[in-house]
Amino acid sequence: MLEYNFEADSAKAKSAAFALKIGWENYMHTASDKIRICQGKMRKTAIDTICQAGYADDSVYDSLEKSYINNFVSVEPDFEEIHKTLNALAAINTKKSISLLFVFLHGLHRKKCTGKWGEKEKIIFPWVVNSLSLTKIKSKKIWDLLVAIYRTEEYAREERICAKNTLLKIKEANSSL
Numbered sequence: 001m002l003e004y005n006f007e008a009d010s011a012k013a014k015s016a017a018f019a020l021k022i023g024w025e026n027y028m029h030t031a032s033d034k035i036r037i038c039q040g041k042m043r044k045t046a047i048d049t050i051c052q053a054g055y056a057d058d059s060v061y062d063s064l065e066k067s068y069i070n071n072f073v074s075v076e077p078d079f080e081e082i083h084k085t086l087n088a089l090a091a092i093n094t095k096k097s098i099s100l101l102f103v104f105l106h107g108l109h110r111k112k113c114t115g116k117w118g119e120k121e122k123i124i125f126p127w128v129v130n131s132l133s134l135t136k137i138k139s140k141k142i143w144d145l146l147v148a149i150y151r152t153e154e155y156a157r158e159e160r161i162c163a164k165n166t167l168l169k170i171k172e173a174n175s176s177l
Contacts, residue, residue: 014056016049020063024070040078043067047084051091061096064088068104072124079123086127090134098137104128105145112154126162133166136173143170 023043047067050060067085071077086104089097105128111117129149132142149155149163 009053010056012049012053016046016053017056017060017063019043020046020050020067021059024063024066040081044078044081044084047081047088051084051088055092058096060092061100064097065100068100072120077120082124083127086131090131093135093137098132098135098139098142101128101132101135102139102142102145105132105142105149109145109149109152112149112152117154122156125159129162129166133169136170138170138174143167146170 019042023039023046026039043063047064050064064085067081071079071082071085086101089101108121108125108128111121129146132146146163146167150160150167152160155163
């Protein structure tokens with residue numbers, strides 16, 4: 001029989017949090033493309049480990065937020081890192097991680113409402129919404145935002161359906177409690 005080793009996962013989680021933090025610390029100072037590519041790979045591996053082993057401390061939230069925001073504002077975003085970041089926040093499934101997902105969705109909604117919606121937003125939007133559906137959290141703020149998205153005609157049909165499906169998943173998860 002396999003025995004769960006919490007300490008090993010705790011050590012992995014601490015190492016991953018540290019690697020993710022270091023992956024962003026020197027980001028702006030690094031001139032070499034080779035080093036930036038290596039840092040990106042290190043961050044993505046760290047994010048994968050956080051998904052599997054959990055998180056060691058609250059420092060991971062700042063690093064995950066940087067992984068989303070720095071890539072989002074980049075001229076050449078690493079969509080894989082953004083996707084992994086959103087999955088990690090959903091897997092962590094704490095008030096803080098869900099709050100970050102809400103902030104990201106709210107930012108996307110503001111961009112849609114102001115007409116600043118491009119290809120990047122079209123790609124990331126369903127990932128953020130689906131990440132929220134995985135948390136199955138009951139939150140009036142999240143619920144109201146998803147309803148607003150569903151009712152906003154500026155959203156494409158697929159985007160509105162995505163919001164509706166997340167609303168249904170949240171409702172189903174909370175009705176069985």
